[in-house]
Amino acid sequence: GAVVSQHPSWVICKSGTSVKIECRSLDFQATTMFWYRQFPKQSLMLMATSNEGSKATYEQGVEKDKFLINHASLTLSTLTVTSAHPEDSSFYICSARDRNSGANVLTFGAGSRLTVL
Amino acid sequence: AQKITQTQPGMFVQEKEAVTLDCTYDTSDQSYGLFWYKQPSSGEMIFLIYQGSYDEQNATEGRYSLNFQKARKSANLVISASQLGDSAMYFCAMNPTGAGGTSYGKLTFGQGTILTVHP
Numbered sequence: 192g193a194v195v196s197q198h199p200s201w202v203i204c205k206s207g208t209s210v211k212i213e214c215r216s217l218d219f220q221a222t223t224m225f226w227y228r229q230f231p232k233q234s235l236m237l238m239a240t241s242n243e244g245s246k247a248t249y250e251q252g253v254e255k256d257k258f259l260i261n262h263a264s265l266t267l268s269t270l271t272v273t274s275a276h277p278e279d280s281s282f283y284i285c286s287a288r289d290r291n292s293g294a295n296v297l298t299f300g301a302g303s304r305l306t307v308l
Numbered sequence: 309a310q311k312i313t314q315t316q317p318g319m320f321v322q323e324k325e326a327v328t329l330d331c332t333y334d335t336s337d338q339s340y341g342l343f344w345y346k347q348p349s350s351g352e353m354i355f356l357i358y359q360g361s362y363d364e365q366n367a368t369e370g371r372y373s374l375n376f377q378k379a380r381k382s383a384n385l386v387i388s389a390s391q392l393g394d395s396a397m398y399f400c401a402m403n404p405t406g407a408g409g410t411s412y413g414k415l416t417f418g419q420g421t422i423l424t425v426h427p
Contacts, residue, residue: 223413225413225414225415225425233419234399234417234418234419235353235399235417236417237416240413240414269315276386282351284351284353285412286353286413286415288413296355296357296358297343297415298344298355299352299353299355300352301351302351304351
C-alpha cells in the first residue's frame with residue numbers, strides 16, 4: 192500500500208532556531224500534500240496545502256513566513272518552522288494522495304513531534 | 309465551511325463487544341466524503357473507512373462499518389467484536405469532493421473520541 196515517510200519523528204530545538212520536517216511519498220507520486228498541526232489531546236488542524244512546483248496555499252491564521260513549505264518534487268514536501276518558539280511546540284503531520292489512484296484514501300505520515308525549549 | 313462534531317470525549321467497551329462512535333457533520337457542499345481514522349498513542353493516523361455522500365450502501369471494512377444517515381447528517385462508526393488493540397483516539401473527518409467523488413484531501417476533523425477497550 193501507499194506509504195508516507197516523515198522525518199524526523201521527533202526533534203528538540205532551542206528557541207530562535209529553524210527546523211525542517213520532511214514528508215516523502217515512498218511508492219507513489221503526489222502532486223499535492225497536506226500539512227496538519229495537532230496539539231496534545233486535540234484535533235488535527237489543516238495548516239497548508241503543498242503543491243508540487245508552485246506556492247503552497249495556507250489556511251487562514253497560518254503565517255506563511257513562519258511555516259515555509261516547499262514541494263520541489265512529486266515525492267517530497269518540506270515544512271520549515273522558522274525562528275521557532277515554545278508555542279510552536281506541537282505534533283506536525285502530513286498527508287498525501289496518490290495522484291494516479293482513483294481511491295479516496297489519504298495516506299498520513301507518522302508525524303513529527305517538535306519541542307522548542 | 310464544513311464542521312464535524314464528535315460529542316463523546318471518551319468511550320469504554322468490554323472486549324469482544326460492539327461499540328458505536330458518534331459523528332455528526334455540517335456542510336453546504338452537495339458532494340463530500342466522510343472518513344474515520346484511528347490514532348494510537350504513537351501518533352500515526354490509520355485510515356479505517358470511507359463513505360461518499362452519494363454512496364447508497366453503508367461502507368464496511370472488516371470489523372468496521374459506517375452507519376451513514378444522510379438526512380440526519382450523521383456518520384457513526386461501529387466497531388464489532390472490540391479488541392484490546394482498538395484502544396486509541398478515533399477521528400471522524402470530511403472533505404468536499406468534486407464531480408465523480410474525487411477527494412481533494414483537505415480534511416476537516418472532529419474533536420476525536422478516546423476509546424478504551426477493557427479485558
